[in-house]
Amino acid sequence: MAPKIPGAVHDILDVGLRFTYRDLSTDTFPKHSPIHFHDKHLDENYILKRVISLPGTKLLTELLDFANELLESVEEFPKNPFPVITIHSRSASNEDLNADTVARYYQESISEGCCWLASHLSLHSKATRWCNDLSWKQVDGLEPRSLPLHKARMERRLAEDHFVSRKWSLVLSRNSPSNVSKDYLTSDEQKTWRYLSDCSQRTQLAVWEIFSCTVASDHLFESIRKYARKSTEGRPEFPWKRPDTKEFRIQHPPYARYSDATQTPWTLPDESLSPGALQRSRTSGPQSPTQPTVIRPLDSLNRGNIEIEDSPSNISVWVEDYLQRAWARAVDLDATFLILHRGTTEMICIRHRESQTLFVSEIIDTSVNYYGKLQTAVYAAIVKDQAQRQEMWEKRHLPKAGMTEKKRSFNHVEPDVELNNSHMRKRRRSSSLSLKTARDAPSTNLTLKERCRKLDLAIVVLNYSLHRSSIPSIFIRRKFDGRDLLAPLSVQSSYPLESCLRIDVRSRIGGGASGHAHRGMMYIGSDNEHFQDVVVKVGRDDYSRQSMRHELQIYEYLARAKVQSVPHCYGLFEDIESKHSPYILVTSYAGKSLADLQKKEYIANNGTVTVPKIQHPNFLRGLAEIHAAGIHHRDLRPPNIVIDKNGKVSIIDFDIARLYVTGRQRKHERKRMVKLLSGQEVDYDRTSFRGGDYCDDCSPGTYHAASQWDSEEEELVRARSEPP
Numbered sequence: 160m161a162p163k164i165p166g167a168v169h170d171i172l173d174v175g176l177r178f179t180y181r182d183l184s185t186d187t188f189p190k191h192s193p194i195h196f197h198d199k200h201l202d203e204n205y206i207l208k209r210v211i212s213l214p215g216t217k218l219l220t221e222l223l224d225f226a227n228e229l230l231e232s233v234e235e236f237p238k239n240p241f242p243v244i245t246i247h248s249r250s251a252s253n254e255d256l257n258a259d260t261v262a263r264y265y266q267e268s269i270s271e272g273c274c275w276l277a278s279h280l281s282l283h284s285k286a287t288r289w290c291n292d293l294s295w296k297q298v299d300g301l302e303p304r305s306l307p308l309h310k311a312r313m314e315r316r317l318a319e320d321h322f323v324s325r326k327w328s329l330v331l332s333r334n335s336p337s338n339v340s341k342d343y344l345t346s347d348e349q350k351t352w353r354y355l356s357d358c359s360q361r362t363q364l365a366v367w368e369i370f371s372c373t374v375a376s377d378h379l380f381e382s383i384r385k386y387a388r389k390s391t392e393g394r395p396e397f398p399w400k401r402p403d404t405k406e407f408r409i410q411h412p413p414y415a416r417y418s419d420a421t422q423t424p425w426t427l428p429d430e431s432l433s434p435g436a437l438q439r440s441r442t443s444g445p446q447s448p449t450q451p452t453v454i455r456p457l458d459s460l461n462r463g464n465i466e467i468e469d470s471p472s473n474i475s476v477w478v479e480d481y482l483q484r485a486w487a488r489a490v491d492l493d494a495t496f497l498i499l500h501r502g503t504t505e506m507i508c509i510r511h512r513e514s515q516t517l518f519v520s521e522i523i524d525t526s527v528n529y530y531g532k533l534q535t536a537v538y539a540a541i542v543k544d545q546a547q548r549q550e551m552w553e554k555r556h557l558p559k560a561g562m563t564e565k566k567r568s569f570n571h572v573e574p575d576v577e578l579n580n581s582h583m584r585k586r587r588r589s590s591s592l593s594l595k596t597a598r599d600a601p602s603t604n605l606t607l608k609e610r611c612r613k614l615d616l617a618i619v620v621l622n623y624s625l626h627r628s629s630i631p632s633i634f635i636r637r638k639f640d641g642r643d644l645l646a647p648l649s650v651q652s653s654y655p656l657e658s659c660l661r662i663d664v665r666s667r668i669g670g671g672a673s674g675h676a677h678r679g680m681m682y683i684g685s686d687n688e689h690f691q692d693v694v695v696k697v698g699r700d701d702y703s704r705q706s707m708r709h710e711l712q713i714y715e716y717l718a719r720a721k722v723q724s725v726p727h728c729y730g731l732f733e734d735i736e737s738k739h740s741p742y743i744l745v746t747s748y749a750g751k752s753l754a755d756l757q758k759k760e761y762i763a764n765n766g767t768v769t770v771p772k773i774q775h776p777n778f779l780r781g782l783a784e785i786h787a788a789g790i791h792h793r794d795l796r797p798p799n800i801v802i803d804k805n806g807k808v809s810i811i812d813f814d815i816a817r818l819y820v821t822g823r824q825r826k827h828e829r830k831r832m833v834k835l836l837s838g839q840e841v842d843y844d845r846t847s848f849r850g851g852d853y854c855d856d857c858s859p860g861t862y863h864a865a866s867q868w869d870s871e872e873e874e875l876v877r878a879r880s881e882p883p
């Protein structure tokens with residue numbers, strides 16, 4: 160007999176969101192596409208191929224039936240009261256419904272209750288107490304550091320964050336049902352727990368893209384629905400964005416994906432999944448890359464004029480781009496469910512791995528009185544799906560005799576089985592550089608540096624994590640015009656391959672306010688023997704171009720002063736495809752940072768590291784050299800001090816450095832360096848803040864009022880009048 164459902168549970172099942180919808184002005188429409196440079200280099204095997212609409216209410220009915228089944232399978236609900244969950248209702252009439260407000264409202268009003276319930280129903284239905292093992296929250300929500308941002312960049316960030324927030328997810332809040340004895344688990348639940356035991360607390364089980372509750376997102380949802388319906392009829396392949404460089408085509412051997420679960424509470428239309436429905440581009444064997452001997456950037460890009468049009472000003476929202484971003488995030492987490500939510504409406508999407516298809520539900524009204532039940536069903540379905548796929552994976556990967564049990568990592572989308580023995584290939588771990596390192600390269604290194612300086616065209620491919628370029632991007636060197644301004648972009652009609660730099664980006668090694676730093680290898684022409692171990696900093700957005708240009712200027716200044724304690728800068732390059740694509744700044748790889756070398760201490764002790772006193776002079780000499788060249792670094796921190804295998808210390812990251820330094824600032828920065836090396840915490844360099852602030856570097860807790868630091872102009876005058 161079906162159990163009596165407690166009133167508090169009914170409250171959760173029957174809750175609908177109560178937003179009062181307010182029309183917001185169109186200024187909340189995002190002004191930029193969410194697609195970044197990296198997205199164009201996604202591995203072909205991992206890109207969205209089709210979007211198919213799931214018409215009608217079939218998916219909803221199936222999910223609600225699944226919730227009913229779970230409710231009926233409970234023999235008895237716990238006697239102790241259901242935790243108090245407040246159902247808020249929100250009137251949006253005088254509130255800005257940006258993406259984060261919408262997410263927080265969903266979190267406060269519904270997700271907690273649904274997590275408790277889904278947890279009970281799917282993980283420990285026989286437990287006599289209410290226990291919750293799920294949590295819907297913002298994952299990796301915090302930026303590593305919140306540097307004062309350029310005003311325009313801040314505005315753009317705000318506009319983007321205003322429209323969509325991507326960091327929300329369902330996670331397991333514990334590793335095991337710590338509060339529930341095994342006796343209270345049915346055999347099915349025990350099995351589920353076993354297969355989920357590899358999930359850490361940070362494992363994200365599904366992807367939520369939360370949008371602001373605005374006209375723009377309403378328009379986006381409608382467009383997605385129309386797009387999915389249209390593409391269901393015509394079945395065209397999804398237009399993934401790739402670089403426009405036409406003459407290259409790099410074929411990579413394919414490999415298998417993780418499997419889709421087979422026993423799911425939802426059904427997908429069979430005809431969409433049949434092999435004929437999708438022309439998969441599986442090649443029969445490895446093919447050599449197409450690599451022309453003459454590179455014609457303008458021809459290959461098919462552009463008569465490199466002054467490429469800016470994005471049109473009347474941009475509303477880009478359906479494909481938002482779907483692509485969401486899909487890529489789901490692939491990254493290996494999530495099956497992708498939920499698009501905007502407060503008053505929602506779309507549930509299901510990712511089918513085998514056919515690389517996204518199935519999209521109709522638009523769901525979140526005020527319906529079964530919305531709570533639907534969300535509970537979605538959470539429970541996500542958990543079941545995850546456990547079932549893990550079970551399938553483990554069955555296919557039985558541990559070999561004598562080996563410890565092999566577990567699939569939930570956090571990686573590492574392909575597990577090769578498709579074809581003739582080109583067996585495990586996907587390379589992003590961090591490993593398997594080719595010879597620059598140290599092994601013959602002694603042509605110096606000449607190579609000299610040669611590189613003269614070469615203006617760089618062919619860039621990404622080869623790490625989810626990125627495996629099938630078409631490279633073409634970058635052109637940017638130079639100064641002699642007046643500290645970048646000269647206009649100058650592109651020749653053709654370049655012999657032998658006069659081109661080839662940059663193979665192999666792993667991501669850091670990320671900060673202005674961009675992501677990658678490790679890679681730089682070759683010249685068709686020579687695969689000699690290469691430089693380089694760091695490629697890819698700008699985060701178009702505003703980062705300014706800071707990279709500034710960094711190039713500082714590096715050139717330091718090179719002219721023959722400063723040794725900094726990496727060699729190979730130059731600044733611009734992707735010629737779009738005015739808004741980021742610059743890349745290429746420097747030599749100068750070793751691991753203090754933060755990386757002492758990662759544990761750095762993380763555990765609030766960003767501190769300790770260097771034996773005997774080694775301090777090494778670091779101080781490096782800094783003194785930079786000061787002697789007249790450069791004020793202004794951002795000395797453990798991540799910005801690197802040491803190579805031979806113990807050579809270099810200082811990096813000059814994006815907020817200044818081209819003058821006063822005696823007082825030199826002393827200040829020296830003290831800061833000693834403090835940092837002695838295991839003490841250093842915060843942002845307060846000399847950056849002309850408004851005045853506390854400066855613990857000079858003497859702990861001392862407040863420097865605004866007037867105590869010079870203004871930029873005063874600093875310059877003082878710096879010029881002082882001996883170096």
Ligand SMILES: Nc1ncnc2c1ncn2[C@@H]1O[C@H](COP(=O)(O)OP(=O)(O)OP(=O)(O)O)[C@@H](O)[C@H]1O
Binds near residue numbers: 670674676696746813
């Ligand atoms: N030339 C280099 N050699 C070795 N490692 C490097 C080099 N350049 C950058 N890195 C690594 O990449 C990380 C980020 O680089 P960098 O600080 O230049 O980027 P950023 O975007 O300006 O970061 P932030 O905002 O934190 O200052 C560094 O902490 C360091 O670990």
